[in-house]
Amino acid sequence: MTMNKQLLCLLLAGGLCAPLQAERLTSEPIQPIEPASFDEPEKIELGKKLFFDPRLSRSGFISCNSCHNLSMGGSDNLSTSIGHNWQEGPINSPTVLNSSMNVAQFWDGRAATLQEQAAGPINNPKEMASTHVLALDVLRSIPQYRQEFAEIYGSDEIDIDRVTDAIAAFEETLVTPNSRFDQWLKGDDQALTQAELEGYKTFKDIGCTACHNGPAAGGSSFQRMGVVEPYVTDNPAEGRVAVTGKDADRFSFKVPTLRNVELTYPYFHDGAHWKLEEAVDLMARLQLGRELEKQDIDNMTAFLKTLTGDQPDFSIPQLPPSNNATPIPVPFAKE
Amino acid sequence: MTMNKQLLCLLLAGGLCAPLQAERLTSEPIQPIEPASFDEPEKIELGKKLFFDPRLSRSGFISCNSCHNLSMGGSDNLSTSIGHNWQEGPINSPTVLNSSMNVAQFWDGRAATLQEQAAGPINNPKEMASTHVLALDVLRSIPQYRQEFAEIYGSDEIDIDRVTDAIAAFEETLVTPNSRFDQWLKGDDQALTQAELEGYKTFKDIGCTACHNGPAAGGSSFQRMGVVEPYVTDNPAEGRVAVTGKDADRFSFKVPTLRNVELTYPYFHDGAHWKLEEAVDLMARLQLGRELEKQDIDNMTAFLKTLTGDQPDFSIPQLPPSNNATPIPVPFAKE
Structure with a gap:
């Protein structure tokens, strides 16, 4: 037509x-909606890996993509999300698609930017249930991650600002x-x-x-x-x-x-x-x-x-493996 | 070199x-290891969708890829897997990579083929915790799935043999x-x-x-x-x-x-x-x-x-959406 x-x-x-x-x-x-520009492909690629990496969670099982599934409209298609230890989430998981256009993030707008938002679920005890300290220890233990951070940010230091900056850069490409x-x-x-x-x-x-x-x-x-x-x-x-x-x-x-x-x-x-x-x-x-x-x-x-647009189309990321220095996930620890 | x-x-x-x-x-x-041949690309594409579709589970949260994560060596990198309701699995989740070369599937070899294996976790109450009846009802309710089955199998009937045949066809491509x-x-x-x-x-x-x-x-x-x-x-x-x-x-x-x-x-x-x-x-x-x-x-x-080979490289699948006729997932039902 x-x-x-x-x-x-x-x-x-x-x-x-x-x-x-x-x-x-x-x-x-x-x-x-206009297509996303790809000014920083290395950062986007790193952000994609982090978005799919369940080692940012305490259990090693939940990634950003678990609740913002990019095969399913950037959402989990559940009333409220499933968090660490199968906890029932408090609210419906909003789509990550086109979220860069939001005036603020979360249903109540408590995060001003995508970068600020990305830091939240990692250490929310009802979601990924890790801590920033632990999540960063995991990433710092992995030489391939350190190398990618060094190439993008000029040093191999991995802090939460850099992690969430890379995740946000990837999320900004998720327009439809x-x-x-x-x-x-x-x-x-x-x-x-x-x-x-x-x-x-x-x-x-x-x-x-x-x-x-x-x-x-x-x-x-x-x-x-x-x-x-x-x-x-x-x-x-x-x-x-x-x-x-x-x-x-x-x-x-x-x-x-x-x-x-x-x-x-x-x-x-x-x-x-x-x-x-x-x-x-x-x-x-x-x-x-x-x-x-x-x-x-x-x-x-x-x-x-008719508002359904072109969905994200990219290769599944390959995550760099853990090694003997990487903290081991704790899915079933009794509190 | x-x-x-x-x-x-x-x-x-x-x-x-x-x-x-x-x-x-x-x-x-x-x-x-020789590269996989791609004789039936439509069936492989369908199998990929099914492999990534969490609607095959009771919760709508767990897919084949949850425990055989193709971003992580086809495994979940956990001692034993996390099943429905965060149940602790009985055994380590074996990699799906190169699994077509196995003499049989599962650690005890109780499935002779990949197709037979694929039917197991769907209705295992400790894993995806659905039933074949329910999982098929979900798939049958989705016209895009029915159309793909019709194009591949000659009719839009969706039964467990066809579902697992398509999943197995996809898994056969997962060589490294x-x-x-x-x-x-x-x-x-x-x-x-x-x-x-x-x-x-x-x-x-x-x-x-x-x-x-x-x-x-x-x-x-x-x-x-x-x-x-x-x-x-x-x-x-x-x-x-x-x-x-x-x-x-x-x-x-x-x-x-x-x-x-x-x-x-x-x-x-x-x-x-x-x-x-x-x-x-x-x-x-x-x-x-x-x-x-x-x-x-x-x-x-x-x-x-040195035995780490080329990992699967394909676009993330886009799953056809549920509709008003699709059974709703039940992640938190009290038994």
Whole structure:
């Protein structure tokens, strides 16, 4: 279909398509995602290894990729994550895809940057349950890691800032351009079906784009969960108030990106809803006071599925082996 | 160094190198590993997805790759594996690399083929803890999987034989050719250092090759663990007797491959020994009644590290998403 459209554009000698494209790019509340640049390939490669290395956890079993699985939309597709010793996590694991576009990291925004975020799970006793001291001891014991740090940072010192800097550099590459919606934004009228276009129109008309806007269709603000009606959940998370201390921020969470939302089920901070139709229906009711017809819900769901972009495509990393100096993982120690 | 050697061969007009190579290939007890052929790329691609798909487990968290991690020598580098609900596994997880060369699968050889093996962990309550019925329901609910099965097997029926056939086809590609030892076997005299060659000589002289032979340097027979002296362990596994019922097979285990042994720590069926030097020393004592000098142990360890071959190199798979018809994983259900 793209080919046909391009052919048509050629036939029309640019008289129609170029202005149309420019108009959509400036007038629509969602902008296309651009491919990542790869300025520092060595750092990205190192960050990829660290992202996949379970030796950053106490058990030697849990890596960043365990809960932000890059084969599964950068998420774990569980309501809340499984942490060290099979502990039940407190909140749904947000996708790492396009997370560089977020105003801040975590549902409550307690980390300002990807680098700051990456330090958190490593020493969270309910997640990877290591300590920064132990994780760094593991990495420092491995000559291949030391060599890579030396080549990238000018010395073979391995500290948490360098580790998280490399992980963040890798995560910044995890963008998902070229969704069908982006193809449409860039001028390909054939990229979306009528139902998808109608879903997008309703999405705008009822006000979803007040929060779900920008390239990531979200991630740019904190909003109260349950504006018109309260959101019913047994999850105790209170959201942004934990960071600001302001009562007005109670139950305010970062608006999640809708990019790849087809892949990042289950939905909301408690991961309590598995069906996208259900999430659409609930958001319309609770945030906007709108009761949608089934046809509108179906069309909006169809539209949302056009936000699935090109997924990360890279070779699985090969981790440098431990050696006799490497601290041994402790998966089953009795406390 | 390979280049220099090849240049030398050219200069000598083939008068020396070709016969040397042929002699090593026929006379040495270990043969080179050849690259895998890729006759059925679609089936291999499907098998790769299934290998990485945690939805084959009850929790939605554990995949084949969790315990046979292809970023870590096809193993989990833990003494015994972590199963559903963080259960402690009964035995060390053997590497999946070069496992197609094994005489049988599992430490006790209870599965004759890779296909038969692949069915085991899915419904083992201590491992992935699903059932074949549930795992198949998950896969059948996903149209992209059904389509791939239809293209490969001629109909979109998904049964356990087809699932394990595809996983086995992928696993058959997980061979590791081109180790430095194989380069030496094929005639490159510069591929090994003097210490590594001396280690290999000792390895043969004291009799290790009685069991560790063939392309995989192991995997071809069952042997009693502790021939001369008993192996001390608190692991209750009894080995091959569980399959044959013969008392003579008590404490007999499949000889593990030594390919990539540098990557597949910790060692032995109980995963109790983390240092390769320790494993070498113990094997010489317990199996062969030999007390090795430190220099011999170091040389043999250096030789063993030359058995690390090219690791699997492929793009991370993208798993087709679940949908409203897909059974939801149950990671935290109270029994």
